[in-house]
Amino acid sequence: MMHKYILGVLFAVAFGVSGTAYAQGNCTSMDLEYICQNTEFVQGVAADCGLACLSEGEECLEACMIEQLELSLPCIDCFGEQVICVVENCYFACAFGSDEACAECALQNCEAGFNECAGIEDSDADTWTNLCDCNDNNPVIYPGAEGTGQGFDNDCNGIVAPNECTTCVADMNNDQIIGTADLLIFLGTFDCTDNCLTEADFNEDGVVGASDLLTFLSEFGLFCCP
Ligand SMILES: [Ca+2]
Ligand SMILES: [Ca+2]
Ligand SMILES: [Ca+2]
Ligand SMILES: [Ca+2]
Structure with a gap:
């Protein structure tokens, strides 16, 4: 009984940690990562396809983009909507104005709608959107961030540096x-009360119980210093 309940709580916590990477919009977290890794290429393809399909519409644009980009169709749909938005709102700026005027017009009129469609947001307000922010629920984690010694991969480089790791008690293995x-x-x-594995008895009271569980939960997902 007890084990089943605890297991549920712990897996809910474990899922919550990894679950933060899932996006809410049309683009999957894999799409967002792809756009982050290939931003200029994706923008270039979207612009080229938009231009090539100016008179032919959304289906032409989607076919053009899906041929060149590793993105899901719902995500590419957002680019299609963006191009329609730009054509509707910025035709003169983009057909007769400078690149800057066209980009500025698109930014003002179509950026918010595109971000909403694609599920691009900056939840933790650290100026990095979830395109490249490897944890968009923690403002001390973003590309290039300083290490804070809290057990996070602060700078999102996939490597835990000495100034990023923390001292852990719950690293059983x-x-x-x-x-x-x-x-x-x-x-x-x-629930062990006799001859308990001493490593799990974090508060050393001879019982592996609720307070040890809280200690474990407080460290779940962290990177520990060697
Ligand atoms: Ca962010
Ligand atoms: Ca962040
Ligand atoms: Ca790092
Ligand atoms: Ca471990």
Whole structure:
């Protein structure tokens, strides 16, 4: 009984940590990552296809883009809507004005709608949208961020630097990450009152119980210093 409940709570927490990467709009988190890695290329293809399909409409544009980009169709639909928006609102600026005038007009009229369609947002207001912010729910995590020693990959480079890791007590398997493998080891000792695995008895009161669980949860998902 107890184990089942605890397991549910822990997996809800585990899912919540990884679940933050899922986008709400038409573009999947894989789409957003692709756009982040290939921003200029994607913009160039969208502009070229938009121009090539100016008189032919949305289907032409989608076919043109899907041929060249590794994006899902719902995500490409957002680019189609954006081109229609630009044609409707910025035809004169883009057909007869400078590139800057066209871009400025598109930014003012069509950027917000595109971001909403694609699910692009900056939830933690650190100026990096979820396109490239590897954690858009934490303002000390974004590309190029300084290490804060809290166990996060602050600068989103996939490497945990000495100024990013933290001191952990719950790294049961000693792999410098608090994850589901540690969770399983911890659960194996939960409710133990006799001869408990001492590593899981974080507060050293002889019982692996609720307060140890809270300690475990507070470290879940963190990167630990060696
Ligand atoms: Ca952000
Ligand atoms: Ca962030
Ligand atoms: Ca890093
Ligand atoms: Ca571990």
